[in-house]
Amino acid sequence: MSRKKTAFAAALAGAAMAVVPVAAQAANPIVVGITSEIGTIPGKAIANGATLAAEQINAAGGIDGRPIKLVIEDDHLSTTDAIRSFQRMVRQDHAVAIIGTFVSEVALALEPWAARLHEPYLITGAAANELSEYVHKDFKAHQYIFHAYMPAAYLARAVCDASKATLVDQFHMKTAVVMSEDAAWTKPLDAGYDECLPKIGLKVLDNIRFAPNTSDFTPIYQKIEQLKPNVIIAGWAHVGVQPTVQWAQQKVPVALAGINAQAGSDVFWKATNGATEGVITGSTAAPGVAITPKTLPFTDAYVKKFGYSPAYSAYSTYDAVYALADALKRAKSTKPLPIVHALEQTNMVGTQGHIAFQGAKSKFAHALKYGPDYVTGVALQWQAGQQKCIWPLKLANAKAKFPGFVPVPKS
């Protein structure tokens, strides 16, 4: 090659190098990592909720012209797998933020890595109080973490508020047995139940914790039946099918309420062959109930795309992706600290309510704000194969009713 040609080629190459990054930058996707347990109902809902939000945001022009690209990884309920995929998504995929997991144990294992790698991390289904207490404990180091779901203390409060308005005020129930799976999220949940249930007029007769791998719940139900409570207040997320089916098959004469997280999806109806009829569960939202103007369009789009209704974690993840997109637009940066500071300023209407995060001084720093003006969740009940909202009363589209084998106290 002659010297002239070489110079021309070098000039072309230089020009190309100068131009290509600008062109690539325009179409360069913003990578967001999703870590979840794809084989489970709440885990699949996280992946689905994120997918739907990303598609809608991209269809509306992305984030200042840049599309969101999701990297969805299955952690198989394993903290080791979750940590490996978290590191890979940060270092290889250059994810600007990571969203997900409904398992508190997994989220607790990921939090130190989010802090060490300075990676914004939004937890969207796990509920242990420790998740946001960890942020509060050393805010400067742990500020990258957001608990974009309600801590267990708030879940307990929501269950008590719903139980007061329905079970106590409408059905005059007076006694309860707390029955929770043995997991990180249920310790603060049970503590919350023990504190607030007596205050609303439900005396706690016993608090039963069982291993998540329990296969036969007959002995537990026999024990509960002997105590003759009006209602079982559950704390279930890892389990759900077997205790629900045995409750129905054995016609345990006690109402079943509290949190039965898997019952938030209509997949659960099929998995239990309809045994979930009459079960009450706390959830983030319910199909057909317009908590905000965004709730129904989301559920409709979700059902249209996936063919079944969203579980609780789909709502929180969908909102988290929109909150992140909003923060990225305001931050005008993909660097961690500007994203964190923009997320802290989140003030948007989501599918579950008004979305805003608590400040550093709160015990639950960077957790969702709880209350009628923010997010409270709903109580839904399965009635004739449909999820009906029974609380908050202003949103309720049905009144609670129980299967024939559950006696309702007389006033």
Added chain:
Amino acid sequence: MLAIQILIDGFAISTLYALGALGFTLIFGVSGVLNLAHGGLMVIAAMIAWYLDTSLGTGPYVGALAGLAVCLVAALVTYGGIVRPIENSRAVPAHERELFVLTATLLWGVMIQEALSYAFTNSPITVQPLIAGTVSILGVRTPINEIFIAAVAWAVMGALWLLVNRTQVGRRLLAASINPRALTLLGFELDRIYLFVWIIYGLLAGIAGVLLGSFLGSGSDYVPGLTGSAFTIVVLGGLGSVSGTLIAAYIVGYIETLTAYLVSPSLREVPALILLVVVIYMRPQGLLGRR
């Protein structure tokens, strides 16, 4: 009241354990194969029964029959595609074949588990009870399905006993378990006998899988536990011993039930495992084992 409850619950669980482990021990007794994909085959039966009933609306009976049929096919694939090629392979030394079969069926079980998880997710499901409702037995409210399961399981086990002890083909199975070489010298084809025992095994595993799915639920995550539970019972009773398996199933079932009721449901599997360790230490061939 508690004692009656323990008696009823323990009987139902033990009978299901016995049915689940029976095919496992039969295969080992006749053909010397420890099929560690056993749990996978049981779960296939339950998942197919559930899927056809709930998603295709076939009803529980058609679903159960289809689950049984697919489990039978899966058992024959296990035999024809995994076990037999290894047993006939010249590349595998004769004295290592059992180990190779053990490893191959273990891996086949993992593949089945992953495939089920991919197809149906690993969320547990429950097969619709073939008979709904409850009855009171001496004051204890008992699901009719529980009684039905025990009745079917005992009917199946009775039919198996008749087959083995009262028919020509059953006597061949017994002969194959005692002295396969002599049977070959008498002109019987071992391959046909093994195929027959795998057919029986597939049916037993299928029935157990569907019934268990309607009692304790099912799902891809159940695969290792079901294999482990059958393995525990069979080792405790004596590998290859049908009567030993029955006795061990009732011992394990009642120990678990007693633990669940009187100590804690979370600890129900612990005492039976301790007993297994003690039996292996004191009597390695199991309670009624010959090998």
